[in-house]
Amino acid sequence: SQQxxxxxxxxxxxxxxxxxxxCSYKTSINNLxxxxxxxxxxxxHLILIRSNExxxxxxxxxxxxxxxxxxxxxxxxxxxxxxxxxYFCATQSGxxxxxxxxxxGTLLTVNP
Amino acid sequence: xxxxxxxxxxxVTQMGNDKSIKCEQNLGHDTMYWxxxxxxxxxxxxxxxxxxxxIINETVPNRFSPKSPDKAHLNLHINSxxxxxxxxxxxxxxxxxxxxxxxxxxxxxxxxxx
Numbered sequence: 653s654q655q656x657x658x659x660x661x662x663x664x665x666x667x668x669x670x671x672x673x674x675c676s677y678k679t680s681i682n683n684l685x686x687x688x689x690x691x692x693x694x695x696x697h698l699i700l701i702r703s704n705e706x707x708x709x710x711x712x713x714x715x716x717x718x719x720x721x722x723x724x725x726x727x728x729x730x731x732x733x734x735x736x737x738x739y740f741c742a743t744q745s746g747x748x749x750x751x752x753x754x755x756x757g758t759l760l761t762v763n764p
Numbered sequence: 765x766x767x768x769x770x771x772x773x774x775x776v777t778q779m780g781n782d783k784s785i786k787c788e789q790n791l792g793h794d795t796m797y798w799x800x801x802x803x804x805x806x807x808x809x810x811x812x813x814x815x816x817x818x819i820i821n822e823t824v825p826n827r828f829s830p831k832s833p834d835k836a837h838l839n840l841h842i843n844s845x846x847x848x849x850x851x852x853x854x855x856x857x858x859x860x861x862x863x864x865x866x867x868x869x870x871x872x873x874x875x876x877x878x
Contacts, residue, residue, distance in 0.1 A: 694768070694869030694872055695856075738805060740807065754806070756805065
């Protein structure tokens with residue numbers, strides 16, 4: 653069953669602007685991960701945030717996690733055309749340490 | 765030096781045929797996965813092997829049979845292909861400890877059933 657739900661489904665911005673994508677999930681988690689998928693390619697891991705963490709940074713990426721609201725956000729600052737891709741959140745829950753449950757993704761288009 | 769490689773990249777075949785997709789990882793990971801991504805980009809886990817042992821087996825028709833000859837390889841065999849099997853199939857791998865590790869994906873095999 654689907655766990656994560658990204659919002660918005662699609663986002664179009666201009667180069668240089670910031671992009672924010674949100675993810676909501678239903679059950680308690682061990683960690684939440686964000687992945688990027690370029691057209692025709694596999695998913696690439698971006699960042700992992702554990703359930704006891706509230707915020708993580710990696711380069712131009714900032715991820716927050718609010719376990720009380722069962723939600724996470726991914727912020728990409730100073731976006732570039734090369735950031736155009738689909739972005740997925742994925743959660744690991746309960747005793748299933750190896751299983752990731754993915755959301756439907758947000759398609760981000762960065763216009764030059 | 766591709767980390768997770770799948771072959772073939774494209775597979776076009778007739779309904780009712782049997783086909784296999786191969787996956788190899790050179791990352792030294794203990795755990796490998798098969799995912800199915802449908803036309804709406806929804807990605808769902810199908811199977812996972814840890815050190816050649818099946819650990820995740822989601823509700824998948826038994827026409828799909830994974831095989832792990834060693835921990836660097838996980839192949840997927842599909843019998844009696846149906847139209848609904850058309851999708852992109854992704855192989856992935858991760859280290860097997862603790863469940864806090866990211867997964868590394870191949871570039872997918874696009875399966876089209878005629």
